[in-house]
Amino acid sequence: MDQNEPGTEEDLSPQELAVLRFLAENEEGKMIPEDTIVVPGYSTQSIRSAVSWVIKKGFVDPESSEVLIYTLGEEGLRSLKDGLPEDLVYKYARKNGQVSLSELNNAMPADLVKIGITQLAKLGLRPSEGILKVDRETELEDEMQRRLQCLRSIMDGNTPSSYCLEVFKKRGDMIVERKIQKRKLRINSRGRLILEKSADDAVGQLTPEMITSGAWKNARFRKYDLNLSTENVSGSFLHPLSYLREEVARIFLDMGFSEMRGHFIEYSGWNMDALFIPQDHPARDMQDTFYIESDAPPEFEDQEILPILKKVHEKGIRGYTGWGYRWSESEAKKLLLRTHTTVSTIRNLYHIGKAPAAIFSIDRVFRHESVDWKHLAELHQIEGAYYAEDANLSTLKWLMEEFYSRLGFSRIRLIPSYYPYTEPSMDVVVEINGKEVELGGSGIFRPEVLKPLGLDKPAIAWGMGLERLAMIYYNLNDIRGIYQSDINWLKSFKLRI
Numbered sequence: 001m002d003q004n005e006p007g008t009e010e011d012l013s014p015q016e017l018a019v020l021r022f023l024a025e026n027e028e029g030k031m032i033p034e035d036t037i038v039v040p041g042y043s044t045q046s047i048r049s050a051v052s053w054v055i056k057k058g059f060v061d062p063e064s065s066e067v068l069i070y071t072l073g074e075e076g077l078r079s080l081k082d083g084l085p086e087d088l089v090y091k092y093a094r095k096n097g098q099v100s101l102s103e104l105n106n107a108m109p110a111d112l113v114k115i116g117i118t119q120l121a122k123l124g125l126r127p128s129e130g131i132l133k134v135d136r137e138t139e140l141e142d143e144m145q146r147r148l149q150c151l152r153s154i155m156d157g158n159t160p161s162s163y164c165l166e167v168f169k170k171r172g173d174m175i176v177e178r179k180i181q182k183r184k185l186r187i188n189s190r191g192r193l194i195l196e197k198s199a200d201d202a203v204g205q206l207t208p209e210m211i212t213s214g215a216w217k218n219a220r221f222r223k224y225d226l227n228l229s230t231e232n233v234s235g236s237f238l239h240p241l242s243y244l245r246e247e248v249a250r251i252f253l254d255m256g257f258s259e260m261r262g263h264f265i266e267y268s269g270w271n272m273d274a275l276f277i278p279q280d281h282p283a284r285d286m287q288d289t290f291y292i293e294s295d296a297p298p299e300f301e302d303q304e305i306l307p308i309l310k311k312v313h314e315k316g317i318r319g320y321t322g323w324g325y326r327w328s329e330s331e332a333k334k335l336l337l338r339t340h341t342t343v344s345t346i347r348n349l350y351h352i353g354k355a356p357a358a359i360f361s362i363d364r365v366f367r368h369e370s371v372d373w374k375h376l377a378e379l380h381q382i383e384g385a386y387y388a389e390d391a392n393l394s395t396l397k398w399l400m401e402e403f404y405s406r407l408g409f410s411r412i413r414l415i416p417s418y419y420p421y422t423e424p425s426m427d428v429v430v431e432i433n434g435k436e437v438e439l440g441g442s443g444i445f446r447p448e449v450l451k452p453l454g455l456d457k458p459a460i461a462w463g464m465g466l467e468r469l470a471m472i473y474y475n476l477n478d479i480r481g482i483y484q485s486d487i488n489w490l491k492s493f494k495l496r497i
């Protein structure tokens with residue numbers, strides 16, 4: 001066969017051939033469910049892709065059918081764990097041979113009693129005048145076992161028997177039924193023909209051995225069909241969060257700020273102590289902060305600041321009293337995942353050392369936080385500081401307004417707040433659809449933060465959530481949506497820079 005002849009649909013890859021062979025050998029006149037096809041040496045994924053190709057090329061006839069699958073609902077899971085309502089009620093009554101409904105209602109949740117009583121009634125056990133009397137009912141107990149067995153079996157992924165379905169299908173959230181599409185396949189006459197024609201020795205890939213041995217000269221190569229239709233894919237675009245990050249960076253760069261870098265892992269001493277956060281502050285708690293265990297922690301960088309921090313925390317500086325407790329050096333040497341990027345600000349200001357300095361970063365921080373619609377445990381902060389003779393409250397207010405207005409938010413508000421390292425402190429909020437959303441904090445660094453590090457000019461600083469901003473910017477109801485990578489959501493933004 002001429003190797004240069006254009007490829008035809010008749011050329012099959014080894015996987016495709018293997019799939020056809022499997023279908024031909026296992027058919028026995030039946031359609032074969034796609035998920036039962038196994039070909040040694042190939043992953044499920046490549047088999048699935050081969051299946052799509054042989055269908056597309058017309059060697060296999062598919063038939064889609066709807067299949068019902070069952071899983072346990074919330075109530076089913078609960079029943080499996082704590083017992084079926086009817087069983088609980090029955091067992092409770094059996095303890096003393098009888099029980100009054102009011103006693104039952106005191107002993108367990110009312111809805112549980114209600115369901116339990118209804119189910120028992122269906123099994124022929126009814127309360128009379130508010131009293132449920134039971135003897136040992138072996139048949140009933142067997143029935144309970146059977147019901148539990150149903151739940152267990154569904155939990156194990158089995159298809160429920162018609163008996164189980166009858167008992168549970170109408171009962172609230174016991175079992176959940178879902179329809180899924182499954183494909184069954186059958187090789188057709190074209191497929192059989194090509195299978196007969198195909199010798200196994202078609203080569204799909206040229207190897208170095210074939211070249212050195214010269215075997216390629218006589219090999220029969222598999223052909224590619226360049227005319228086959230394939231799905232159109234668009235080029236790559238930025239993720240919406242990356243896009244917003246670039247926008248934010250652009251604004252600060254345009255205003256003359258330089259981007260600073262920092263580290264995910266930091267010393268408590270820099271993350272907290274240098275920012276005048278006392279060592280017993282709740283934010284230091286393991287509840288809020290991820291600490292890093294290390295047998296051989298690295299030496300504290302910037303050793304010289306340790307005695308300085310001790311003095312500020314214990315005694316303060318001129319005109320300021322400090323916190324007045326015994327400061328611990330080992331506490332300051334602890335390693336953690338930085339809880340805010342203000343740590344980069346203070347470290348950078350210390351190392352830059354002279355005014356004016358305008359720095360920013362958009363970087364990741366970590367918090368031991370339970371995740372919900374407006375909280376993440378890993379998030380990005382838009383951080384920055386301006387250290388200069390003329391840094392003051394109006395500069396800060398102007399900067400915040402200017403930054404947000406460049407992003408398209410014309411109405412922000414600054415409200416009084418508290419951070420141990422700034423005075424005054426202000427939170428930035430924006431009003432969206434009548435609701436105020438908090439975007440972050442800001443303020444003027446306290447003298448206790450700056451002076452001990454040799455910084456004698458004022459500095460304004462801020463730290464704001466990038467994901468919170470993204471929520472508003474992209475109109476999201478749930479902050480988690482940003483990281484869920486829903487392909488349709490991502491495709492709805494074609495963000496290029």
Ligand code: PHE
Pocket residue numbers: 339340341342419422425440441442443461462463464
């Ligand atoms: N670090 C604060 C936070 O994580 C924000 C902040 C930064 C506040 C700078 C004041 C000054 O929420």
